[in-house]
Amino acid sequence: MSLESAFGNLSGYAPLKRVTLKSLAKSLGLTESTVSRALNGYSDINENTVERVRKAALELGYKPNQNARRLATGIAEAVAFVIPQNHSSLAEPFVAQLLQGLDESLARRGWDLLVSHSLSAEDESNTIHRLITSGRVSGVVLSRPFRHDARIDLLQAAKFPFVVHGRSASCDSYAWYDIDNELAFDTAVKHLVDLGHRRIGFIGAPLYFNFAHQRLQGYRSGLKSAGIGYDESLVQIAELTDDAGERAAADLLNTPKPPTAFLCVSDTQAFGVLAAVRARGLVAGSDVSVIGYDGLKTGRHTNPPLTTMSQPLTQSGRELGDMLLAIIDGDDPANHQILKRAKLLVRNSDGPVWTHHQ
Amino acid sequence: MSLESAFGNLSGYAPLKRVTLKSLAKSLGLTESTVSRALNGYSDINENTVERVRKAALELGYKPNQNARRLATGIAEAVAFVIPQNHSSLAEPFVAQLLQGLDESLARRGWDLLVSHSLSAEDESNTIHRLITSGRVSGVVLSRPFRHDARIDLLQAAKFPFVVHGRSASCDSYAWYDIDNELAFDTAVKHLVDLGHRRIGFIGAPLYFNFAHQRLQGYRSGLKSAGIGYDESLVQIAELTDDAGERAAADLLNTPKPPTAFLCVSDTQAFGVLAAVRARGLVAGSDVSVIGYDGLKTGRHTNPPLTTMSQPLTQSGRELGDMLLAIIDGDDPANHQILKRAKLLVRNSDGPVWTHHQ
DNA sequence: GTTGCTTCCGAAAGCGGTTTCGGGATACGA
DNA sequence: TCGTATCCCGAAACCGCTTTCGGAAGCAAC
Numbered sequence: 188m189s190l191e192s193a194f195g196n197l198s199g200y201a202p203l204k205r206v207t208l209k210s211l212a213k214s215l216g217l218t219e220s221t222v223s224r225a226l227n228g229y230s231d232i233n234e235n236t237v238e239r240v241r242k243a244a245l246e247l248g249y250k251p252n253q254n255a256r257r258l259a260t261g262i263a264e265a266v267a268f269v270i271p272q273n274h275s276s277l278a279e280p281f282v283a284q285l286l287q288g289l290d291e292s293l294a295r296r297g298w299d300l301l302v303s304h305s306l307s308a309e310d311e312s313n314t315i316h317r318l319i320t321s322g323r324v325s326g327v328v329l330s331r332p333f334r335h336d337a338r339i340d341l342l343q344a345a346k347f348p349f350v351v352h353g354r355s356a357s358c359d360s361y362a363w364y365d366i367d368n369e370l371a372f373d374t375a376v377k378h379l380v381d382l383g384h385r386r387i388g389f390i391g392a393p394l395y396f397n398f399a400h401q402r403l404q405g406y407r408s409g410l411k412s413a414g415i416g417y418d419e420s421l422v423q424i425a426e427l428t429d430d431a432g433e434r435a436a437a438d439l440l441n442t443p444k445p446p447t448a449f450l451c452v453s454d455t456q457a458f459g460v461l462a463a464v465r466a467r468g469l470v471a472g473s474d475v476s477v478i479g480y481d482g483l484k485t486g487r488h489t490n491p492p493l494t495t496m497s498q499p500l501t502q503s504g505r506e507l508g509d510m511l512l513a514i515i516d517g518d519d520p521a522n523h524q525i526l527k528r529a530k531l532l533v534r535n536s537d538g539p540v541w542t543h544h545q
Numbered sequence: 546m547s548l549e550s551a552f553g554n555l556s557g558y559a560p561l562k563r564v565t566l567k568s569l570a571k572s573l574g575l576t577e578s579t580v581s582r583a584l585n586g587y588s589d590i591n592e593n594t595v596e597r598v599r600k601a602a603l604e605l606g607y608k609p610n611q612n613a614r615r616l617a618t619g620i621a622e623a624v625a626f627v628i629p630q631n632h633s634s635l636a637e638p639f640v641a642q643l644l645q646g647l648d649e650s651l652a653r654r655g656w657d658l659l660v661s662h663s664l665s666a667e668d669e670s671n672t673i674h675r676l677i678t679s680g681r682v683s684g685v686v687l688s689r690p691f692r693h694d695a696r697i698d699l700l701q702a703a704k705f706p707f708v709v710h711g712r713s714a715s716c717d718s719y720a721w722y723d724i725d726n727e728l729a730f731d732t733a734v735k736h737l738v739d740l741g742h743r744r745i746g747f748i749g750a751p752l753y754f755n756f757a758h759q760r761l762q763g764y765r766s767g768l769k770s771a772g773i774g775y776d777e778s779l780v781q782i783a784e785l786t787d788d789a790g791e792r793a794a795a796d797l798l799n800t801p802k803p804p805t806a807f808l809c810v811s812d813t814q815a816f817g818v819l820a821a822v823r824a825r826g827l828v829a830g831s832d833v834s835v836i837g838y839d840g841l842k843t844g845r846h847t848n849p850p851l852t853t854m855s856q857p858l859t860q861s862g863r864e865l866g867d868m869l870l871a872i873i874d875g876d877d878p879a880n881h882q883i884l885k886r887a888k889l890l891v892r893n894s895d896g897p898v899w900t901h902h903q
Numbered sequence: 904g905t906t907g908c909t910t911c912c913g914a915a916a917g918c919g920g921t922t923t924c925g926g927g928a929t930a931c932g933a
Numbered sequence: 934t935c936g937t938a939t940c941c942c943g944a945a946a947c948c949g950c951t952t953t954c955g956g957a958a959g960c961a962a963c
Contacts, residue, residue: 205678208920218943223921233941250678254621255919257612258948265659270648283641290628290662299681301623301659304648320563320608322949323657429846458846483843488787488816490848566950576913581951591911613949616918680919 206247215243226251257322265299266326266511267318269311269338281481281500282330285352288504289328296512312337319347326511328352334397348515350507350523355397362514362523364507366498368401369408371529372450375478375496376409378531379448383540384476385415388439388446389422390432390456399424402452402480421446425456432456436463447540448476454483454495461489461536476537480529492534498527564605573601584609615680623657624684624869625676627669627696639839639858640688643710646862647686654870670695677705684869686710692755708869708881710861713755720872720881722865724856726759727766729887730808733836733854734767736889737806741898742834743773746797746804747780748790748814757782760810760838779804783814790817791824794835798825805833805898812837812844812853819847819894834895838887850892856885 212222217240225232225240232240243249257263268289270282290300301324305314315338318324329338330352342349343361354363379387389406392399407417420442423435432451439446440463449464451457457479464471471477472491479486482497510523570580575598583590583598590598601607615621626647628640648658659682663672673696676682687696688710700707701719712721737745747764750757765775778800781793790809797804798821807822809815815837822829829835830849837844840855868881 219920220922220944221942224942227921229922231941236941248678250675252616252680252919254612254615254680255948256921258610258616258950259919259921261948263612270645286660287628287662290660294662299659299661301657302644302648303657304645304652317608320606322610322612429842458843461846484787485816485841485843485846488819488843488847490846577950578914578952579912582912585951587952589911594911610949613918614951616920617949617951619918 206249208249208251211240211244211247211249214247215240261322262515263323263325264297265301265324266293266328266508266515267301267303267324268328268330269314269318270302270304271331281483284500285330285504285507288501288506289508290504291501292505292508292512298512312341315341319345326350326515328507328511332397333395334400335395336397348511348520350511350514350520352503352507353398354524356400358524360521362510362520364503364510364525364527366527366529368398368529369405371480371496372402372405373409373412374531375450375480376406376413379450379476379478379537380409380413380415382448382476382538384446384448385540386418386421386444386446386448387415388436388449390435390449390451390460391422391424392427392452392456393424399452406450427453427455429455429459429462432459433463433466434459436460437466440464440467440469446475448537449478451477451479454479454481454486454493457486457493457495457536458489461491461493465490471536472538474541476540478537482530482532486534489536491536494534494537495532496529497532498529503527563610564607566607566609569598569602569605569607572605573598619680621681621683622655623659623682624651624686624866624873625659625661625682626686626688627672627676628660628662629689639841642858643688643862643865646859646864647866648862649859650863650866650870656870670699673699677703684708684873686865686869690755691753692758693753694755706869706873706878708865708872708878710865711756712882714758716882718879720868720878722861722868722883722885724885724887726756726887727763729838729854730760730763731767731770732889733808733838734764734771737808737834737836737895738767738771738773740806740834740896742804742806743898744776744779744802744804744806745773746794746807748793748807748809748818749780749782750785750810750814751782757810764808785811785813787813787817787820790814791821792817794818794821795824798822798827806895807833807835809835809837812839812841812851815844815851815853815894816847819849819851823848829894830896832899834898836895840888840890844892847894849894852892852895853890854887855890856887861885 208219208222212219215222221232222240225237226244253264268286286302293300303314303318305311315327318327326348327342328350332339332351332353332355334356336355339351339355339361350362350364352364354365376387389403391403394400394403410417421439423439425431425435432455436449436459449460451460457477460477461471464475464477469475479493479495482495486493486495506525514520514523566577566580570577573580579590580598583595584602611622626644651658661672661676663669673685676685684706685700686708690697690709690711690713692714694713697709697713697719708720708722710722712723734745747761749761752758752761768775779797781797783789783793790813794807794817807818809818815835818835819829822833822835827833837851837853840853844851844853864883872878872881
């Protein structure tokens, strides 16, 4: 669309007459190049001139056309967040908060944040590919990496700047921001063990997600250091939904020797587990314990309020943005690897193990 | 598509050997202009040539540089969603689902979706202004309009394509997609009245939000048609958070003649109301009724599960995207005004009024 | 063998910026 | 007075693609 059609050159009010570099230059009696350099902080422009140009630009409301600028400089001044297509996760608050933090970081520099969302799993590589060849963005942020992630391989092969929220199995040479999932689940197990639990159910997620793998490892390591054997019949792999969590918990509850505690890889699943527990006539927090992961706000309002492990999402978005920016500026990605700890947020769904003799 | 074909030459790492229109043309023995027109479906190119060009483009992995294309055509092939800055609402699932739908609609056309997030309230007009003058986007979608919304005025004055999720007080001449808020709350009141309630508390939002205004109107009209007088002492205006909802409900509960039911303009508030009710030792669904609005999934897991009114968010995002695209293509915005109905989603937080004589 | 159409493609002028390069002023030392 | 170094600014190429315009072929018709 042309600017004429966009702003309507016709009828009476002529809104928003676009002020371009050329018009600005002319009105100043200078050249485009001079004005451009003045605005971009080149040192070979007289201080007075710079001031004069700045003032005029402000008054006339000059905004450089981003497309032109990007074409000329070759830098897109935008990064893409590719939405994990699995399970329509954009709907998860998880993603929303991350976006918020990202945007904050980018906005400080005036960059754009665009979200990209692919339809199928293998389509995702295409999406990435299109992103990096189209010149639309100068960086990409990934989330929920797989254990072996083709998108990461693609990005690395192309030497395209990117950061990932989480990490894949081999993560030495790229930038990531992750929670120490193994530690988190290790300590969660420890917490439950301290409450007296020995039969701890685990509601996991498909293991091609690396975080699922890590958390399972943490679960096992926690068990191990407590001297408890790993019992495969206590672990369920479920989708990241409440319904799946509910089904998985129900299955575990129907077993002859059901667990006295449930550890879930996501709050959403844990919500379902809570439901299963209630359906069974049990009360979470006394009869059984359930612990989630994510620290969702709404966990405050479940029945009972969900004990969970929280990760600072908005802040992680900000940090991811800062990292990506630094890498685009030339930093070595390997120098940008951040490992944070999750915090155990005790609400009311956990408690000492229930025994017959009480 | 393989890495090989994507990035051209082989051996070692050859990062991003970009195939440009020029290189493509040269390898075909044609001119840039010919190739460009062939790819863009111009009719003055021989059918065979078109085929040949298409094939080569695919093989060599040619992707047009979006910035160049945008500069040349003047159309940005991107639209912006401006995040309501109030209350950091991006974190709300609300926004996330809308984004999802929007992205789906735009992706069908290969357009970008970028999110823009301003820091302060008055900064928002600046954000809009920057958006429409920078040439980055060819359309804008707004949400949560104010009753009198400067952003809308700005957009209209600039004749810039936009759609809004919701509508302001005067909404004849632009495109919007809205739920019939008045109707929704009218029927919600009716529902409560049918359950025997006469003292219905209303937890509203600041009235500069038009939806807040509409819903209050609906509340009043429902009361009126039930022959119940409007009692100002039963309405509270609160922020759109759980804490605010909780405080508001607590205030109402502390009154000498507390309401027997609560109608909230958002689920998040209703979560808080539920907490206040519990804190008071009452049980929602029998002692008092509480009804939310939004249809959040997590409402299934509150204590008790929240009765609410749901609006189809993902779908509305899609429709908003389609509308915006149509308008950018030249449609008259006034022909794109969609009014949907909310559905009452009865879960367990409502019930017949409690009486002493039962 | 002109004339007159089509059909198909090349030439070239942008789109609105950025950036390198060179040179005219001015200042300064000799 | 004549370099010559320093400061500023203009000229021009370029980023990669789109689009208008004109014209070379090819073919039909007269």
